[in-house]
Amino acid sequence: MNHHVSRCLLFATLLLAGLPAVFAAEAKLMIAMMPKSKGNAYFISCKHGADRAAKELGFELLFDGPTDSNAAKQNEIVENWITLGVDVITVAAENKQGISTALRKAQKQGIKVITFDADALPDARSFFVNQATPQGIASGLMDEAARLCGAEGEFAIISATLTAGNQREWLKYIDERLAEKYPKMKLVAVRPCDDLKDKAQSEATALMSANPRLKLLMAICSPGVPGAAEAVKQAGKTGQVKVIGLGLPSENRRYVHEGVTDSVMLWKTEDLGYLTIYAAAAVARDELKPGATSFKAGSLGTFEIKGDNILLGQPFIFNRSNIDQFDF
Amino acid sequence: MIAAKNQPSWLRSLLCYETLLLAVLVIEWLIFYHYGTSTNRRGHLVGFGTLDRQFDILRHSCEIGLLALALTPVILTAGIDLSVGSLLGLCAIVFGKLWHDGGLSIPVAAALTLVVGAMGGGLNAGLITALRLPPLIVTLGTYSLFRGLAEAITQGAVTYTDFPSGFLFLGQERWNGLPMQAWLFLLMTVLVWILVHRTTWGRSFRVIGFSPEGARYAGLPVERRVSIVYILAGIIAALAALIYTARLGQAKADAGTGYELFAITAVVLGGTSIFGGRGSVTGTLLGVAAIAVLKNGLACLPVVIRLNAAEEISGLLTGALLLVALTGNAIPTFLKYLRAHRPAR
Numbered sequence: 001m002n003h004h005v006s007r008c009l010l011f012a013t014l015l016l017a018g019l020p021a022v023f024a025a026e027a028k029l030m031i032a033m034m035p036k037s038k039g040n041a042y043f044i045s046c047k048h049g050a051d052r053a054a055k056e057l058g059f060e061l062l063f064d065g066p067t068d069s070n071a072a073k074q075n076e077i078v079e080n081w082i083t084l085g086v087d088v089i090t091v092a093a094e095n096k097q098g099i100s101t102a103l104r105k106a107q108k109q110g111i112k113v114i115t116f117d118a119d120a121l122p123d124a125r126s127f128f129v130n131q132a133t134p135q136g137i138a139s140g141l142m143d144e145a146a147r148l149c150g151a152e153g154e155f156a157i158i159s160a161t162l163t164a165g166n167q168r169e170w171l172k173y174i175d176e177r178l179a180e181k182y183p184k185m186k187l188v189a190v191r192p193c194d195d196l197k198d199k200a201q202s203e204a205t206a207l208m209s210a211n212p213r214l215k216l217l218m219a220i221c222s223p224g225v226p227g228a229a230e231a232v233k234q235a236g237k238t239g240q241v242k243v244i245g246l247g248l249p250s251e252n253r254r255y256v257h258e259g260v261t262d263s264v265m266l267w268k269t270e271d272l273g274y275l276t277i278y279a280a281a282a283v284a285r286d287e288l289k290p291g292a293t294s295f296k297a298g299s300l301g302t303f304e305i306k307g308d309n310i311l312l313g314q315p316f317i318f319n320r321s322n323i324d325q326f327d328f
Numbered sequence: 329m330i331a332a333k334n335q336p337s338w339l340r341s342l343l344c345y346e347t348l349l350l351a352v353l354v355i356e357w358l359i360f361y362h363y364g365t366s367t368n369r370r371g372h373l374v375g376f377g378t379l380d381r382q383f384d385i386l387r388h389s390c391e392i393g394l395l396a397l398a399l400t401p402v403i404l405t406a407g408i409d410l411s412v413g414s415l416l417g418l419c420a421i422v423f424g425k426l427w428h429d430g431g432l433s434i435p436v437a438a439a440l441t442l443v444v445g446a447m448g449g450g451l452n453a454g455l456i457t458a459l460r461l462p463p464l465i466v467t468l469g470t471y472s473l474f475r476g477l478a479e480a481i482t483q484g485a486v487t488y489t490d491f492p493s494g495f496l497f498l499g500q501e502r503w504n505g506l507p508m509q510a511w512l513f514l515l516m517t518v519l520v521w522i523l524v525h526r527t528t529w530g531r532s533f534r535v536i537g538f539s540p541e542g543a544r545y546a547g548l549p550v551e552r553r554v555s556i557v558y559i560l561a562g563i564i565a566a567l568a569a570l571i572y573t574a575r576l577g578q579a580k581a582d583a584g585t586g587y588e589l590f591a592i593t594a595v596v597l598g599g600t601s602i603f604g605g606r607g608s609v610t611g612t613l614l615g616v617a618a619i620a621v622l623k624n625g626l627a628c629l630p631v632v633i634r635l636n637a638a639e640e641i642s643g644l645l646t647g648a649l650l651l652v653a654l655t656g657n658a659i660p661t662f663l664k665y666l667r668a669h670r671p672a673r
Contacts, residue, residue: 028369029369030368030369038636062636063636064636064637064638064639066639067639067640070582070585071571071576071578071580072576072583073639074386075575075576077627079384079388080384080624080627080628080638082380083374083375083378083381083384083628084368084374084375084627084628084633085368085372085374085375085593087369095487095489095578095580096489096579097487097489097490097577097578098487098489098576098578101496101576101577110370119425133566144492299639319626
């Protein structure tokens with residue numbers, strides 16, 4: 001037997017001998033968090049909040065997800081976490097059905113599951129951290145519009161499509177709020193922009209020329225806000241036609257500073273991450289059980305629970321005074 | 329590979345490329361077993377060393393494994409098929425559509441999906457053999473065409489879900505101890521192995537790979553044989569589509585994106601020459617396993633877990649592994665070249 005072979009055998013023996021000496025048991029609870037895609041500024045911001053919460057609670061946080069929004073990879077990562085024996089898995093689901101098979105498998109192994117941002121099927125998780133209810137979004141936007149218009153005058157809405165479920169729901173609640181609280185305001189048109197900034201711009205231009213007395217444009221999809229702002233700016237109607245909507249601070253910062261867009265609404269994504277981790281920890285320790293109606297999350301205070309949805313609460317309004325504090 | 333003629337035959341076979349690859353695989357596995365297994369807070373064994381993890385590796389590598397099997401005969405004939413991943417996506421959508429919108433039963437929809445796969449492969453075969461177009465260009469075209477069709481059928485938005493549990497069994501449950509799809513993979517491996525290594529057809533693939541003109545002079549029906557490998561690749565891609573759909577419980581137009589590159593990597597890592605003529609199904613199998621174990625094992629290593637970058641590191645190491653293997657394989661040829669060009673004394 002030559003030296004090489006014996007050395008190889010020695011190495012293999014050492015490896016095998018070391019096998020029982022596995023890692024010392026992890027004392028910390030392990031919470032795994034999966035975004036739809038890990039490069040997305042929205043989810044990176046969630047992670048900042050989640051990191052803060054994990055540090056406060058003394059938990060270990062694993063944050064991993066596909067580099068692109070890919071349902072297959074989400075499943076593989078969940079299955080990996082199952083065999084790693086994490087204590088809680090939190091997921092923003094790319095695909096409801098697809099992820100649910102993997103999540104149910106995790107539950108069968110005694111792992112707690114919570115969803116945030118985008119829900120899975122109800123039986124595949126114990127709680128959903130809901131960033132905003134349709135009512136919350138709709139009344140928030142309508143109230144802000146009324147405030148800017150002095151509760152009277154014409155306004156128009158730019159939506160993503162006329163068929164999308166969430167858009168229809170928001171429109172329904174906007175209509176309700178309008179009828180209930182602001183009788184002097186009039187919704188003159190709802191136009192779809194197909195989630196395209198270019199189309200939002202041309203629709204906004206058309207709306208302004210068709211309705212000369214228009215006081216405000218409200219975009220309820222994120223590309224719609226900068227699109228509408230660009231149209232108002234090019235028409236030289238800055239200040240005369242106000243722009244508000246749902247969107248990311250980063251996409252609208254320029255227009256907010258130029259005074260074209262008055263305010264953008266979205267939830268605080270950092271708080272979403274923070275709340276999710278607090279909820280995950282509470283579920284793991286059996287402190288948060290089905291049927292609870294409220295829940296306290298560290299420095300953020302108490303949150304309402306409706307059914308199995310933990311509500312992040314009212315959306316946050318970004319305007320000139322605070323928009324520079326947020327980088328997502 | 330490095331064995332000289334006067335060495336005993338057992339040593340020569342020990343030093344062949346497949347054996348070395350097997351050694352790499354075993355070492356890889358032992359390292360992950362050693363460093364990737366631990367007990368968790370609740371005292372359960374977790375990580376790489378669990379049986380569940382091993383089954384997950386099998387489940388996660390079946391689709392890419394099937395595509396690699398499909399590509400082995402293709403590459404043996406000195407061809408290439410870049411379209412298998414896209415065809416997987418198209419077949420998944422066709423299957424979902426036939427079942428969900430067409431109201432067909434699962435077996436009928438699955439059978440028709442295999443036919444669509446064969447047609448996709450047939451399109452490649454037709455363009456390559458009848459028009460004598462280079463396989464790289466033809467399949468680059470169908471790569472976009474099949475994916476584009478899948479996206480057009482669904483407008484890029486529809487996802488087919490809610491498949492019956494009897495179908496999901498194929499991708500999610502175990503049968504006789506092994507994940508169901510592993511049995512199918514095993515069956516296909518045996519079939520392709522017999523085709524490539526135990527039939528005259530398989531021998532003709534290699535001959536065509538070495539020299540298509542020579543094969544033609546020798547009276548081989550080159551066009552027909554080449555057509556067969558592309559059609560077979562299409563059928564296997566369709567089978568992979570069914571398994572993928574069952575594993576995830578959904579059919580979406582992005583199914584199998586990028587899988588063709590993983591499959592080609594596995595085939596080449598398995599020792600099949602990209603210029604055709606040389607290679608084996610065993611090698612491909614080892615190549616698939618080496619990549620799958622690497623990818624899954626890394627995700628169990630504490631260091632990698634802390635970095636939250638399993639996917640990125642596994643991509644990096646797969647690339648490195650391939651380059652090292654290719655370099656290793658090229659050394660004997662290089663030495664031979666040096667010896668031949670040694671200045672005469």
